[in-house]
Amino acid sequence: MPRFLFPIATGLVILTTWWAAHALGAFPIGTVPSPPEVAAAFGEELRSFRLIDDTIASLYRVAWGFITAVVTAVPLGLAIGRFAGTRAALMPWINFFRSLSPIAWIPFAIIWFGIGDPPAIFIIFVATFFQVVLATAAASAAVPKIYYRVAQDMRFDSKQILFRITLPAILPQLVIALRVAIGVAWMVVVAAEMIAVRSGLGFLIVDARNGLRMDLVVCGMITIGAIGIGLDALFARLTKIRSLAWGFER
Amino acid sequence: MTAILELHAVGFDYGKNRVIDQLDFSVGKHELVVCVGPSGCGKSTLLALLAGHLEPTRGKIERRGQSRTIYQDGGTFPWLTVRDNIENGLPRTIVGDARMTKVDEWLEIMRLKEFPDHYPHQLSGGMRQRVEIARALAAETDVLLMDEPFSALDYQSRNRMRKELVATLAERPRTVVFVTHDIEEAVQLGDRVVVLGSRPANIRRVLDLPTTRPRLPANPGVAEAEQAIMDELGLS
Numbered sequence: 001m002p003r004f005l006f007p008i009a010t011g012l013v014i015l016t017t018w019w020a021a022h023a024l025g026a027f028p029i030g031t032v033p034s035p036p037e038v039a040a041a042f043g044e045e046l047r048s049f050r051l052i053d054d055t056i057a058s059l060y061r062v063a064w065g066f067i068t069a070v071v072t073a074v075p076l077g078l079a080i081g082r083f084a085g086t087r088a089a090l091m092p093w094i095n096f097f098r099s100l101s102p103i104a105w106i107p108f109a110i111i112w113f114g115i116g117d118p119p120a121i122f123i124i125f126v127a128t129f130f131q132v133v134l135a136t137a138a139a140s141a142a143v144p145k146i147y148y149r150v151a152q153d154m155r156f157d158s159k160q161i162l163f164r165i166t167l168p169a170i171l172p173q174l175v176i177a178l179r180v181a182i183g184v185a186w187m188v189v190v191a192a193e194m195i196a197v198r199s200g201l202g203f204l205i206v207d208a209r210n211g212l213r214m215d216l217v218v219c220g221m222i223t224i225g226a227i228g229i230g231l232d233a234l235f236a237r238l239t240k241i242r243s244l245a246w247g248f249e250r
Numbered sequence: 251m252t253a254i255l256e257l258h259a260v261g262f263d264y265g266k267n268r269v270i271d272q273l274d275f276s277v278g279k280h281e282l283v284v285c286v287g288p289s290g291c292g293k294s295t296l297l298a299l300l301a302g303h304l305e306p307t308r309g310k311i312e313r314r315g316q317s318r319t320i321y322q323d324g325g326t327f328p329w330l331t332v333r334d335n336i337e338n339g340l341p342r343t344i345v346g347d348a349r350m351t352k353v354d355e356w357l358e359i360m361r362l363k364e365f366p367d368h369y370p371h372q373l374s375g376g377m378r379q380r381v382e383i384a385r386a387l388a389a390e391t392d393v394l395l396m397d398e399p400f401s402a403l404d405y406q407s408r409n410r411m412r413k414e415l416v417a418t419l420a421e422r423p424r425t426v427v428f429v430t431h432d433i434e435e436a437v438q439l440g441d442r443v444v445v446l447g448s449r450p451a452n453i454r455r456v457l458d459l460p461t462t463r464p465r466l467p468a469n470p471g472v473a474e475a476e477q478a479i480m481d482e483l484g485l486s
Binding site: 154247 | 301321325327329369370371391
């Protein structure tokens with residue numbers, strides 16, 4: 001059997017088990033929906049475009065939170081990694097904030113940003129920012145000194161050192177960090193939407209639960225998982241870039 | 251002969267650790283000086299001082315002209331292709347299409363013209379060293395500092411690289427300081443061999459080797475020079 005069929009086979013086993021257990025009455029009524037009920041919910045949600053709107057809403061928040069976090073975290077991480085003074089001053093605080101679950105920020109997110117996209121974006125930002133700072137700092141502190149000596153011989157100025165030595169040298173590790181971070185961001189947006197907003201896949205799940213629509217809950221969960229796989233695959237492709245291969249093939 | 255590099259009573263400490271003490275010597279234009287000494291005697295520190303990567307704790311170093319250092323391994327930029335690595339080495343005075351022509355020339359000289367688009371990690375150790383040497387020579391600086399450049403290679407590649415280096419330097423003379431722990435290599439390559447004692451590094455002896463390069467073990471004076479170095483280092 002070709003390899004790509006393996007996960008499909010696993011999926012069929014899960015589906016069959018679920019379906020059989022449901023048919024045999026293994027679950028109390030109303031606790032677990034059957035596969036056809038979930039399929040019907042999918043049809044309904046797709047026809048009304050609600051599922052698509054919710055997906056777009058969630059992805060929009062993740063994109064904003066993730067991009068703003070990366071754009072600010074990478075420079076800060078570089079400063080921490082390259083300068084011992086900055087590292088000493090900031091590293092304990094980065095670790096302090098990193099240890100706080102992003103969910104703990106929800107009360108502040110709502111008080112500061114009200115209702116709608118901004119609090120959810122803020123939660124994504126918090127979840128991603130400290131992780132990327134830490135990964136960038138670790139990677140840039142570990143760039144071999146030899147590259148900087150070569151750059152000194154070549155009379156590189158500080159801009160050239162940044163763009164032609166430090167950044168390319170940390171890029172493979174940064175790509176891995178971004179891949180981990182996008183996974184966390186996606187996980188967190190759903191949690192944020194359960195509280196702060198009235199759209200998105202997280203809201204879909206909470207709303208469905210309030211209406212006792214477990215078929216819709218499962219429909220939302222499947223969508224979230226599938227998009228999670230998609231995002232991960234997208235970032236995994238970055239590791240295939242030719243000029244980054246040196247960081248992964250050793 | 252004009253001195254390109256001059257060391258006056260140079261000393262260097264890492265913290266309280268005295269690595270180099272009272273080093274006095276000079277290197278003339280287009281001379282190839284080999285510093286030989288036991289591992290950990292401060293040879294790499296000496297090169298870093300000559301390159302200006304480190305400042306001496308005591309004494310003074312006079313430098314005329316720019317230098318490039320060639321390292322034992324891992325000095326090439328892994329994120330750049332062979333072509334781009336060499337291109338990075340070129341002086342900025344070379345512009346436009348002339349840069350590519352120059353790179354092609356170096357690819358040819360260093361027998362790398364089949365691999366311009368390879369990345370360093372896709373090459374053998376010997377080929378990677380040739381990229382590094384090409385990049386350093388392409389810079390057209392007056393001084394080349396070589397930090398055990400062939401010691402990560404196998405015996406055969408090492409011998410071939412020595413010959414190639416001698417041939418390349420014959421056509422494009424440079425002032426070279428070459429450090430190694432390999433006595434045979436020192437005697438084969440050097441116009442002059444500076445024998446360093448272990449920490450703190452100081453000069454035990456200077457040997458002049460007047461015959462032309464590359465020297466073979468059977469050439470007159472080679473065996474004697476090797477013996478003299480071994481004696482000096484307490485290895486015989």
